[in-house]
Every structure is written in C-alpha cells, then in structure tokens.
Amino acid sequence: MVLSESKAKTQQQAIRLAPPLEVAECCCCGFKEECTPGYARRVRERHGGRWACGLCEEAVRDAMAAAGAGPGSEAARLEEALTLHSDLCKRCRSPVPPRHSAEELIGHLKRLLRRVLDAQRRGGRD
Incomplete structure (x- = not known):
C-alpha cells in the first residue's frame, strides 16, 4: 500500500513538473503538432x-541547398524556399490535381531517393 502511494505521488509530481505544451501549425502543409x-x-x-x-x-x-549561395541574403533564400514549398503543399492539398502531378511526384521521389543513396554511400546522414 505504501509503495503504491509513493508511486502515485511521484507520478503527480512528474505531471506538475512537465513543461507546458503548445499546438504549433506548419506554415507550409498545415500539420499540427x-x-x-x-x-x-x-x-x-x-x-x-x-x-x-x-x-x-x-x-x-x-x-x-539546391539554390546554393546565389544572389541575395540567406533570409531571402529562406523566404523563397518557404514560399515555393508552401505553394507545392497547397497544390498537393487542392481538390483539383495539377496537370503534371504524376511527373512532379516522380521528380520529388527521385531526388529523395538519390539523397538517401548518396548519404548511405558516404556512411552517414544528411
């Protein structure tokens, strides 16, 4: 009986000490976490x-990374990359599929597969 009371107190303390959580929504795909x-x-x-x-x-x-260190600041390149990816996510969520959705998906999967294979050849993760 004493052991279970001690366990219950420990669990209650852990709950009180747990950091507060917030729900964040992805600016690109809308995923909530x-x-x-x-x-x-x-x-x-x-x-x-x-x-x-x-x-x-x-x-x-x-x-x-694909854009490289081209013209503009890193903040401008980040903004452009976020905008492009957000647009892609919106097109993928759209009830009307884009005209070349299969080719676009294949291209993205091909780049992902190459990246994974390159990382395996180097013996590490990206």
Missing part, C-alpha cells in the same frame, strides 16, 4: 518567425 514553447521558438527562429514541421523543414533545407 504539440511541442514545448522552447522547441517551437527555436524552429520559428530558424524560419523567420514561422513554424515548419520536420518534413517541410527538410524540404526547405534541400531547396536552399
């Missing part, structure tokens, strides 16, 4: 004040 305010703040800092889910963050990072 519960996360701590600190994590949400760090993600927003990386994306110009907007929150992006992990998948969209990877896609934006890939788009920025």
Whole structure:
C-alpha cells in the first residue's frame, strides 16, 4: 500500500513538473503538432518567425541547398524556399490535381531517393 502511494505521488509530481505544451501549425502543409514553447521558438527562429514541421523543414533545407549561395541574403533564400514549398503543399492539398502531378511526384521521389543513396554511400546522414 505504501509503495503504491509513493508511486502515485511521484507520478503527480512528474505531471506538475512537465513543461507546458503548445499546438504549433506548419506554415507550409498545415500539420499540427504539440511541442514545448522552447522547441517551437527555436524552429520559428530558424524560419523567420514561422513554424515548419520536420518534413517541410527538410524540404526547405534541400531547396536552399539546391539554390546554393546565389544572389541575395540567406533570409531571402529562406523566404523563397518557404514560399515555393508552401505553394507545392497547397497544390498537393487542392481538390483539383495539377496537370503534371504524376511527373512532379516522380521528380520529388527521385531526388529523395538519390539523397538517401548518396548519404548511405558516404556512411552517414544528411
């Protein structure tokens, strides 16, 4: 009996000490996720004040890497990559599919597969 009371008290303390959660919505795809305010703040800092889910963050990072260190600041390249990816997400959620949706999907999957295979050849993760 004493052991179970001690367990219950420990669980109650853990619940009280748990950090508060907030629901963050991805600026690209609309995915909602519960996360701590600190994590949400760090993600927003990386994306110009907007929150992006992990998948969209990877896609934006890939788009920025593909653009290279071209003209404009990193903030401008980030903005462009976020806008392009947001537009892609909106087209994919649209009830009317784009004219070349199969080719577009194949192209994205091909780039993803190449990236995974390149990472395996290097023996690490990107």
